[in-house]
Amino acid sequence: MKPAYEHVDFGGDCSVRVYHRRLPRIPFEWHHHPEYELTLTMNSHGKRYIGDSVNEYEAEDLVLVPPDLPHTWASNRSIDPSSPQVAIVIWFDGDWARRMADCCPEYEPLRKLLRRAACGLAFEPPAGKWMRERLEQLLSSVARERLGAALDIMCTLADAPGQPLASPSAFNEASTGPSGHEPERINRVLSMIDARFAEPLRLSELCAAASLSERTLTRYFVQHIGESVGRYITRVRIGHACRMLVDTSLPVAVIAARSGFANVANFNRQFRAAKQATPAEYRRQFAAAGSPDKDVEARLTERSPSLQRKRKSTGGRNDEEMAGQYRA
Template identity: 35%
Template sequence: MKPMCEKVIPSANCSWRFVKYELANIDFNWHYHPEYEICLTLNSSGLRYVGDNIEEYTGADLVLVGPNMPHTWHTDENSNGTIQTVYVAQIPKLWIEGLIDEHKEFTELKSMLDLSSRGLLFGAECTTRAQELFLAMDNADPFNRYVQLVTLLNVMKADPLVSTLSSSFFTFGHRTDVGIDKLDRVIEYIYNNFERSIYAEELAEIAHMSTNHFHRFFKKRTERTLTTFINQLRIGKACKLLINSNHPIAVISDQCGFNNTSNFNRQFLAIKGSTPSAFRNSIKVKHVLS
């Protein structure tokens, strides 16, 4: 089966992507991307596919996959009905390799990152420590999440029980995917126009797809619906305006492309966990205390 190229979008205000999944089971999704990926799978048992390596796993499973290495996990639902948890850190190749080139402190990561082209499986002690760090990331702001990521990489590079997964002669020859070019054009268009109403029909035309096909294509590639993606961009801009301006909330709502203030308040609460006014007040309190 030909793997799919996944488009990875960094988390808000971050240079890399952090995500936590809570799932009844893990579907087979054979894919690759140009980012390094750290994946911690908890409370599940099934098959792990990395390159030409296929292994059974159970319990906590920590893996580092290098750029463009096809991979997936696949599980059934737990017999006791409990939820399976997956933590993922996806790190842009140019970003992390730039840190290594520019800062001597990061050079010790190079050998581990080079070896990750085959996929790396880590030992139990390292995996337990990774679980603690991922748990801390879940509730951290972008700066402290970055600190936890660097700590995790440091723990992983020192693991004496790390082992490679895929064979040294495995090569993947399908790293070009016209879909990624289409998605890049669509995302660039959204970034340039999200302050106004954007319709799926116009994006589908850019991608040369039917509207229904485009919706499926976009969600599969970004793991978000089109509406969610656009709302996240708009709320990100709203946060900047709430912090850096004294504009009324209704004005900020209009400037960020929302059709009415009540919808803006609802979307802001869903994404940020607070209302726009509460968010602005919390920033003011932090400034006073500092």
């Protein structure tokens, strides 16, 4: 299932795009775009698909998605059936955020936020509740007030507890390999892993690439990546396998071999440990969600943001009610 490309139009005189969406259900629309996306979902529960991560979500779910990582939410029922489901979306450009940090020391936390969001980031429930209290400013009719609220939210979230979502390199478009934020020696190791993850990789080879001892490389990896070398390689391999499970109909045994696993039994064991599902079950989760509508790619490309067009039911009522969209 190939993700559709979404064109997000900021306009010529705005820094961020704020979107207020209300609808009776959230359809499965697997898509990606080159902007960061911060989404607060309210009065909704269903499944959230971020890269190769599939999770249940509840009210006031707050997630930051990095550029070009395929994603979607899917929900058929509101928590309160008498009210619509709501999504508050902030789109912003990573280069813009880094320039803000360059110019204004007060916005230095933006760098940390971008680093933490490399694999997608799901914030803990208090963060969603806190952001909900800021909606009056964020949805203001005054552009400067919206921009100020968005910057304050992003800087505050830089230190808010949260959990990474996708595996490194879960999808090639969103590879979280060399980023420029880690020391150059670590980046060389990440480059080697990204290029050769399907091959047997010896720690001695990685050490030679980084000109480091095994002990030093191990310490650097935990310090800068947050996990061991072996665990990182496994996550890269699992991420690649997830992409193939979603995008192709290849047999599981072929996917295991092409992802760097010597045998299917080990692949199944490692995959279940990482995803709490077998490879076949994981593939079915995407298939069960349903492919996007026939014209989803056209709709996402023609409109900014997605689902901007109101669709009419046979009874003439709006299937989707748009509460507003803003540029700041």
